[in-house]
Amino acid sequence: MAFTILLSVALTIFSILVFRNINSRPSSRLPPGNTGWPILGETLSYIPNPAKFISDRMKMHSRDIFQTSLAGEKMAIFCGASGNKFIHSNDSKFKMWLPRTVIDILGLTNIDSNSPPWKLFDEQLHKFLRLESMQHYVPIMDTKVREHLEMHWMPFKEVKVLPLSKEFTIFLFCHLVLNIYDSDQVKELATPYNNLVKGLMSVPINLPGTTYNRAINASKVVREKLLELVRKRKMEVLAKKDYVNFDGLDFLGGLLRASIEGGDIISEMELVGKIIAFLFAAFHTTGNTITFLMAHLAEYPDVYAKVLQEQLEIAQSKEKGELLSWKDIQRMKYSWNVVCETMRLRPPALGGFRELATDVHYGGYTIPKGWKVHWSAYSTHMDPIYFPEPERFNPSRFEENHARGVYVPFGSGPRMCCGNQYARMKILVFLHNVVIRFRLSKVNPNERILYTPDPVFVDGLRIRLDSQNE
Numbered sequence: 455m456a457f458t459i460l461l462s463v464a465l466t467i468f469s470i471l472v473f474r475n476i477n478s479r480p481s482s483r484l485p486p487g488n489t490g491w492p493i494l495g496e497t498l499s500y501i502p503n504p505a506k507f508i509s510d511r512m513k514m515h516s517r518d519i520f521q522t523s524l525a526g527e528k529m530a531i532f533c534g535a536s537g538n539k540f541i542h543s544n545d546s547k548f549k550m551w552l553p554r555t556v557i558d559i560l561g562l563t564n565i566d567s568n569s570p571p572w573k574l575f576d577e578q579l580h581k582f583l584r585l586e587s588m589q590h591y592v593p594i595m596d597t598k599v600r601e602h603l604e605m606h607w608m609p610f611k612e613v614k615v616l617p618l619s620k621e622f623t624i625f626l627f628c629h630l631v632l633n634i635y636d637s638d639q640v641k642e643l644a645t646p647y648n649n650l651v652k653g654l655m656s657v658p659i660n661l662p663g664t665t666y667n668r669a670i671n672a673s674k675v676v677r678e679k680l681l682e683l684v685r686k687r688k689m690e691v692l693a694k695k696d697y698v699n700f701d702g703l704d705f706l707g708g709l710l711r712a713s714i715e716g717g718d719i720i721s722e723m724e725l726v727g728k729i730i731a732f733l734f735a736a737f738h739t740t741g742n743t744i745t746f747l748m749a750h751l752a753e754y755p756d757v758y759a760k761v762l763q764e765q766l767e768i769a770q771s772k773e774k775g776e777l778l779s780w781k782d783i784q785r786m787k788y789s790w791n792v793v794c795e796t797m798r799l800r801p802p803a804l805g806g807f808r809e810l811a812t813d814v815h816y817g818g819y820t821i822p823k824g825w826k827v828h829w830s831a832y833s834t835h836m837d838p839i840y841f842p843e844p845e846r847f848n849p850s851r852f853e854e855n856h857a858r859g860v861y862v863p864f865g866s867g868p869r870m871c872c873g874n875q876y877a878r879m880k881i882l883v884f885l886h887n888v889v890i891r892f893r894l895s896k897v898n899p900n901e902r903i904l905y906t907p908d909p910v911f912v913d914g915l916r917i918r919l920d921s922q923n924e
């Protein structure tokens with residue numbers, strides 16, 4: 455009896471050791487790491503704290519690359535500046551890939567970036583977002599921020615920044631991209647859109663009450679509303695009505711015109727899916743950055759004072775009522791360093807995903823074709839090798855440039871975020887208007903941050919506002 459127990463204990467220990475070795479020995483040629491539970495993989499460890507997930511595994515397995523399983527897929531996580539550079543400069547080895555949950559919830563019917571509908575959409579998108587076009591939007595953004603603050607900030611002593619910055623983001627997007635001016639129509643989109651976003655990185659269990667199920671239902675509502683809008687707009691374009699606004703710079707009208715002229719290149723449903731994905735790219739990224747930026751201004755009075763000085767110099771150089779211009783944005787150098795430091799500590803986009811189009815050899819390992827790949831901004835942003843005392847908020851880090859692959863909130867290479875100028879302008883215009891009007895303090899200095907996997911303040915970041923004139 456005793457011998458049987460001893461034998462089974464020995465066999466168990468032996469099989470654990472063999473299993474661990476298979477997973478972690480470099481000679482296995484696969485990157486070291488664990489794939490966790492069936493289906494769930496290590497998703498439930500990743501979502502509550504992606505920064506910790508990455509740094510723990512870099513310490514445990516390798517600083518260059520490790521394997522895991524996220525969103526139901528085997529995945530290699532490339533780490534450090536070299537890992538980022540490898541992915542960003544070898545685009546032909548990778549295909550576009552998004553987790554199944556994201557594809558289902560966004561309702562993307564096709565993610566082949568070489569297909570004609572994608573090519574057309576991307577071409578129009580890059581045309582719309584390029585700096586030469588974008589810089590004309592600065593005064594429009596300024597007008598919209600002023601209106602937003604007058605309505606939602608000025609009458610109050612206290613605000614919740616996160617929901618307001620998201621609301622503003624969706625309003626601005628609807629105005630500039632979709633040509634929607636009616637605020638009730640925007641609100642009808644905003645509420646289900648918020649639920650949709652919450653499910654993007656959820657566990658894909660489609661049962662009543664789950665986050666995923668709520669997101670799928672919300673996605674149907676958003677798609678119906680957008681479909682109605684696209685159809686209406688298409689009729690206007692076909693009727694050759696005036697379908698452009700803001701000096702001829704409207705996105706949806708231009709895209710529909712190009713699609714119709716090419717023989718209906720992009721179907722209505724495909725277009726709806728792409729618009730939802732485009733809105734997602736702009737929505738939580740800039741909304742979160744504005745929120746953490748406000749938190750930092752409230753927490754660091756010395757930083758706030760320097761930002762205020764820079765912004766007052768700009769405000770005082772203008773005529774009464776004159777709107778901000780692209781030139782003013784270029785003068786906001788210190789303020790931009792503060793935004794950069796905010797995005798270092800809280801990367802708004804986490805990173806990017808790909809699928810391997812071929813076997814790839816990296817760091818002494820082979821990653822097979824078909825595996826999914828993730829690069830994470832946390833693997834460099836929070837590494838003391840690149841950023842000494844990484845937890846400390848210190849905007850002066852950005853007085854000097856960083857080596858390639860180190861600071862990557864927008865990614866880099868051919869798939870770098872094409873909305874980076876839009877984001878920069880919008881965030882700086884918002885910052886300008888807030889600091890010249892208000893002094894900020896946190897209502898609850900200990901308000902906790904949760905990861906979803908994006909970091910969010912549990913109570914939306916409650917900020918007390920004191921007028922600059924008091």
Ligand code: HEM
Nearest residue numbers: 735736739740802803806863864865869871872873876877
């Ligand atoms: C602080 C704000 C933002 C950050 C940090 C950010 C970051 C990123 C990152 C990291 C990627 C993925 C790159 C990759 O996969 O390697 C990306 C992609 C993208 N972003 Fe942004 N983004 C921001 C705002 C915006 C805005 C405002 C827009 C649009 C108005 C936008 C549009 C896009 C698009 C369309 C893509 C896909 C690019 C492609 O695959 O070619 N982003 N962004």
